[in-house]
Amino acid sequence: MKINKLLPAGVLMTAALVTVVLVLTLGAPAQIVASMSMGAPSHANPHFNTASADARVGIALPPVPHLMLMWNLADLGVDRIARQGGVSIGTGVEAWFSPAARPAQSHLPLVLAEAGVGRRWGMGLHGFTVLGVGVGWSIGDWVPYLEFRRRSAFHSGRPHDDEVLLGVKFVLFG
Numbered sequence: 001m002k003i004n005k006l007l008p009a010g011v012l013m014t015a016a017l018v019t020v021v022l023v024l025t026l027g028a029p030a031q032i033v034a035s036m037s038m039g040a041p042s043h044a045n046p047h048f049n050t051a052s053a054d055a056r057v058g059i060a061l062p063p064v065p066h067l068m069l070m071w072n073l074a075d076l077g078v079d080r081i082a083r084q085g086g087v088s089i090g091t092g093v094e095a096w097f098s099p100a101a102r103p104a105q106s107h108l109p110l111v112l113a114e115a116g117v118g119r120r121w122g123m124g125l126h127g128f129t130v131l132g133v134g135v136g137w138s139i140g141d142w143v144p145y146l147e148f149r150r151r152s153a154f155h156s157g158r159p160h161d162d163e164v165l166l167g168v169k170f171v172l173f174g
Contacts, residue, residue, distance in 0.1 A: 031060040031104060033070060037167025039079075039149070052079035052163060058094065060104070068096040068103040072116060081161050084123035092116015092130060096143075103138065104171050110136040112145055127154040128161075136169070143169040 039052035054077030060070040075090040094114040100106035116130040134147025145168070151161040 031068075031070075031171050032173040033058045033060055033104075033169055033171055035167055035169035037145075037147070037165040039163035039165045052077055052165075054078070054088075065101045066098055066103070068098075070094045070096070072114070075116070075118065079120070079161075081120075081123070086120050086122020088118050088120040088128075090116050090118025090128075090130060092118075096136075098138070100138075104143075105140055106138045107140070108138055110138055110143060110145070112136055112147060114147075114149070118151075126158065128152060129154070132165075134165070141171040145169060 034055070034057050036055045037053070039054075054075055056072050056075035058070040058072040060068050070093065072090070072092050072094055075088075075092070077088045077090075079086055079088060092115055094112065096103040097111040097113075098106050098108055100108045103110055112132075112134040114130065114132040118128050118130060120126055120128060128151045130149060130151050132147050132149035134145050134149075136143045136145030145166075147165040147167070149163050149165055151163075153160065
């Protein structure tokens with residue numbers, strides 16, 4: 001089963017656009033969140049053969065106390081795995097847990113978790129799943145964060161990718 005048949009880029013972008021238009025036209029109390037990050041290997045690596053940079057846009061559902069769930073509409077990245085460059089696109093869900101009733105703009109620490117799927121072009125992963133866990137601090141509309149993320153190929157025998165990400169998320173609207 002190939003991921004590009006399950007998740008073509010055109011379908012992903014169309015779903016993202018329809019969701020944003022519906023939320024904005026219906027006036028739903030949601031937040032649009034963007035993030036950027038840089039990643040490095042999670043273990044000492046003298047050859048620096050793994051690195052990444054990505055940007056994503058997501059839409060957060062109306063928060064329940066102490067939890068915000070978000071659908072990352074599109075995660076676009078460039079990376080280097082086993083000394084092979086590539087680009088990727090993905091989608092997934094993310095959760096922010098906070099001691100405050102409203103995680104975004106709380107000025108308090110956050111625990112972050114994410115799960116998703118994606119497609120990488122270049123040598124290596126191709127179709128992959130993503131699992132991540134991290135910590136952040138809400139500073140108004142900005143959330144600097146540190147995250148451990150693992151990307152694993154759908155197919156056995158392909159490489160996996162463990163990274164530590166340093167990035168910032170920011171609330172655009174909402």
